[in-house]
Ligand SMILES: Nc1ncnc2c1ncn2[C@@H]1O[C@H](COP(=O)(O)OP(=O)(O)O)[C@@H](O)[C@H]1O
């Protein structure tokens with residue numbers, strides 16, 4: 001499903017690699033936490049999976065496709081199979097909740113008929129039925145993140161990447177978001193979530209991949225945030 | 230492709246950068262208008278060459294005291310010369326009539342010119358226009374009733390080099406303006422892409438095709454190019470009606486300057502429109518490729 005083979009990423013104008021010879025494999029349907037302190041390379045890891053950037057060395061394989069050799073025009077097709085969510089939600093401020101979700105389908109040419117059907121479905125799934133006509137500014141942070149998750153999931157991606165999705169949220173709200181991600185994971189979607197929130201990691205007891213200065217220092221199933229914490 | 234989506238994005242884009250859009254349209258219009266003017270002058274030059282070079286290459290002006298024998302001797306010599314393709318005789322009266330018509334806009338000039346001031350002449354068309362010297366040698370100035378032999382071709386050459394210069398200058402300014410227009414288009418598109426970076430970032434992440442993401446920007450530029458082209462064509466029409474047809478009416482009727490007819494404008498209009506749309510669209514595409522991550 002997802003495989004990194006000796007992946008090194010060196011940003012131009014930086015001497016220390018953001019990822020340093022990282023190899024790992026993530027199977028279909030897994031739920032994986034990507035942990036590590038700020039600057040340890042979590043976001044870089046996720047960006048490489050999206051082919052937002054290319055590794056300096058090594059291979060990245062997603063959904064059976066080797067990204068290094070993938071041509072530019074094939075990238076949109078890859079991204080249609082990957083949903084992503086960020087700490088800052090990235091909603092369009094001048095569009096309603098429903099329009100924000102529909103936007104993701106419109107720009108990949110889904111028929112209007114399909115959009116009319118699936119947008120309310122996914123809004124109900126994330127618990128936002130009845131708030132479809134609100135603007136993002138009229139929602140709480142947790143609700144905004146739910147919209148972002150709905151947008152990422154509405155096209156039923158094989159993989160959901162979440163980069164610190166609870167970074168801006170209080171613990172209770174975060175818990176709701178985690179329940180939602182778990183529910184998405186139960187539909188068979190692989191979820192990779194970068195975080196440094198140890199409460200969440202410790203309570204979920206899922207696979208943990210730890211990065212430290214770009215190097216993979218731990219890969220543990222049913223792990224906790226800090227060893228011996 | 231969702232037409233509504235693309236069109237509403239284009240409209241929003243143009244409205245959001247109104248000042249840049251106006252600047253972009255105006256520079257494009259000026260550039261295209263000058264380009265059209267250059268093309269019209271080029272057409273005019275070739276029309277004029279037809280009018281002039283075909284008719285007259287050498288004028289033989291006769292002396293005031295020329296006798297009938299001298300005149301018919303000249304005529305016979307012209308008729309018998311293998312160098313001469315054609316010749317016509319213009320009497321003093323005909324010369325004056327033509328003068329009156331040429332300068333109908335300047336009545337004082339016509340009034341102050343006595344009816345017999347203009348000399349009679351033979352207008353000669355040569356088999357080979359370059360062979361002026363031969364004819365000039367056959368009719369020495371001031372002898373046998375000949376006052377002066379003049380190479381009209383020489384004058385025309387200078388006239389046409391002047392007109393060609395005017396055409397080249399117009400086109401050169403058009404090119405400089407086009408460069409300015411291209412830079413403005415590139416700038417506007419970069420600004421538009423920056424304004425819409427949230428949308429395009431999301432489009433990129435959810436897997437919208439490059440084409441889908443870029444099309445609104447390219448159409449935005451192409452539409453501005455089209456509006457610029459329409460303004461330029463309008464400018465040419467106004468110039469024809471208000472300047473060429475009014476101010477130059479006299480010389481045009483006299484046959485000195487060929488008219489700018491609607492056919493010529495109709496012919497270059499699609500060229501201008503295509504140039505406007507094409508250049509703007511290509512400029513936008515290249516800008517997106519080079520400067521904007523989409
Ligand atoms: N676009 C970039 N250009 C240069 N250096 C970068 C860039 N993005 C990240 N980095 C560097 O790479 C390292 C890893 O960053 P990142 O992957 O964002 O870590 P994390 O998400 O774990 O905080 C950091 O040292 C960061 O400064």
Ligand SMILES: [Mg+2]
Nearest residue numbers: 042043044163
């Ligand atoms: Mg990060």
